Amino acid sequence: MKTLSLPTRAILALGFFCALACGGLAQQQTSLTDQYRDAAGRLIGAALVDKPGWEKLTYLTTVIGHRLSGSPQLERAVAWAADAMRADGLDNVRLQLVKVPHWVRGREYVSVVAPMERPLPMLGLGGSIATPPEGITAPVVVVSNFDELEALGQEKISGKIVLYDVPWTGYGPTVRYRSIGAARAAKLGAVGMLLRSVTDRSLYTPHTGAMDTRSADATVPAAAITVEDSAWIHRMADAGREVRVKLYMEAKMLPDADSANVIGEITGREKPEEVVVMGGHFDSWDVGQGAQDDGASCIAAWQALTILKQLGLKPRRTLRVVLWTNEENGLRGGQAYRESLGADISSHIAAIEMDGGAEKPVGFGLGLAGVDPNSKDPRYEAAMEKLKQIGRLLEGIEAGEITRGGGGADIGPLMRDGVPGLGQRTIGERYFDWHHTNADTLDKIDPQNFRKAVAMLAVMGYVLADMPERLVEAAK
């Protein structure tokens, strides 16, 4: 063994000292930002000029169209996506069969019959029952919230159609009336329910969406009308003018139908059994084209994998795309995916969901089961730091902001069982203008914003699947 010369020892000693004293610097030099700068640059560059992703979204929204659970369009979309994923060269492309609720709208309308006659644009609410064949004609009683409903009580509600003219105070609080409003009104003897569409801005467009029919022991036919008509009926009531309407709906629930989650992946090169999963929901309401909600997200996650494949970037772990079925009126796809994992769920490193439309993206929010994002939980803080390092790779497209709290409906079952969840976020300026309407069409999407979403999912998905450590170390 050769004795080390004095200068060599000095250098080694200095090195040892630096490893201790310059720990921060050393860590910075090997940050995820530095490690993945080249790969991220290639991914972003490819995504921002990518054409096939937009072509897929165009085909889905234009040729196939909206895709409610149980509809032939959804199953056409499922079959097409699986074929096209195979053509893209993704690995292990497969369908995960899922039984889904099958509600059909049928013909429907609402007309004012007194004090004048005019039709009102409307959309029946998902899960609603039908009216009798002759429809329901009754006076409208207007309330602004459940307290007003209860205050009026059975005496004033019985035999009437209740209109919830509830001002928008955000999606969460306002959507409660769509979920349980019909059941609450039915309990007091109402014969029908109308809802001011759940949106903060309207150009005379009704918005549909699911009712919560699980726990309702009574219900009535229910439909959304426009913000404008809702406000008009409310003003008429305030002026002492009774508005009578005729509600006609043929809606019905059929036996569960066959559907499927579409799954494709890039198999991990070192730890194929560990998985980062990302995607959106492939079903939509039976209006519009399911473009913002949620076709764009599905195609963005899928195209992110396709671009990785084209660039020959094979992450350490498996990166998987799932196009979940039946988010809108059942969540059966997300549940079936979770159940299929069984105890293997611990192999899921992270789940990323995009279900907020394809406006200009800004970043991701992190959610971790049982952890208050503001509690300074050390596991959460460590994950935030890693995500911020990855987020810096997306600064060039202004899509790397990492915020506290996040997730999504389809990854909810995974998150509840401990998988860290990331919700993709956008500026969210106009999403709820189009949400669940006939206006949710391809023309509302800026192709370049869509391409940025592809870029951010490609970078985040790739780094999470490739980085040496897991995003969150398994709880001891």
Ligand SMILES: [Zn+2]
């Ligand atoms: Zn959605």
